Amino acid sequence: MSVTETANDIAAIADNLRRVRDRIANAAIKAGRRPEDVTLVAVSKTKPSEAVRAALAAGQTVFGENRVQEAADKFPALRTQYRFQLHIIGGLQTNKARDAVRLADVIETIDRPRLADAIEQAMAKEGRAPTLLIEVNTGDEPQKSGVVRAGADAFIEACKARFGAKLVGLMCVPPLDHDPRPHFEWLAERAARHGLSVLSMGMSADFEIAIACGATWVRVGSAIFGHR
Ligand SMILES: *Cc1c(COP(=O)(O)O)cnc(C)c1O
Numbered sequence: 001m002s003v004t005e006t007a008n009d010i011a012a013i014a015d016n017l018r019r020v021r022d023r024i025a026n027a028a029i030k031a032g033r034r035p036e037d038v039t040l041v042a043v044s045k046t047k048p049s050e051a052v053r054a055a056l057a058a059g060q061t062v063f064g065e066n067r068v069q070e071a072a073d074k075f076p077a078l079r080t081q082y083r084f085q086l087h088i089i090g091g092l093q094t095n096k097a098r099d100a101v102r103l104a105d106v107i108e109t110i111d112r113p114r115l116a117d118a119i120e121q122a123m124a125k126e127g128r129a130p131t132l133l134i135e136v137n138t139g140d141e142p143q144k145s146g147v148v149r150a151g152a153d154a155f156i157e158a159c160k161a162r163f164g165a166k167l168v169g170l171m172c173v174p175p176l177d178h179d180p181r182p183h184f185e186w187l188a189e190r191a192a193r194h195g196l197s198v199l200s201m202g203m204s205a206d207f208e209i210a211i212a213c214g215a216t217w218v219r220v221g222s223a224i225f226g227h228r
Helices: 003-030 049-057 068-074 076-080 094-103 113-126 149-166 181-193 207-212
Strands: 039-043 062-065 085-088 106-110 131-137 167-172 198-200 217-220
Touching: 003 039, 003 049, 003 207, 049 076, 062 068, 068 076, 068 085, 068 094, 085 094, 094 113, 106 113, 106 167, 113 149, 131 149, 149 167, 149 181, 167 181, 181 198, 181 207, 198 217, 207 217
Parallel strands: 039 062, 039 217, 062 085, 085 106, 106 131, 131 167, 167 198
Antiparallel strands: none
């Protein structure tokens, strides 16, 4: 991305945020829900910390990053000046678990027993316990992170036993070029079945559909920060 494009993106962030917040509120009302029951997670991956600062200045307080290293490069310095919540939303390698636990307020992508082990050990070592979600690979796509649908019930129960109230919900990224609605509905049904209250689903292209299906967190990147 050129310097000019970055500057344009940064100038547009406050406006974009206002528009996205309006769209979230309208989608919630249309679904008979309260706007304040949907949290906007602003996804700042690949964007510079100036972009994050612009969003913070516009009142945004919840951010998502895919990669632990990028989160480590951008966010700790901002903690001295701003209050915010940082979510890790990308597939997580076990060797990154400790950094993730140290940095993040929320880890949305627990998806296998070995990662759950690593997170549990990291929480003990760091004396810090982020809020946790399980990522479900609702399209059963081989290249994607997330527990496959057939394994979801058993994994959710095992994580509930292990993490207790720290495990609050489910997250998904439906396959590209699919109607996301059945994926969102599947995730909502599964969360309800397991008594989990948080549903992290919906991105720039489909967050209104996700809200209609019960999303409580929407993860929106390009509609706020511009194209990547
Ligand atoms: C990049 C990303 C998003 C945001 O995507 P946009 O289409 O830019 O809104 C949301 N969730 C995850 C897991 C992502 O990787």
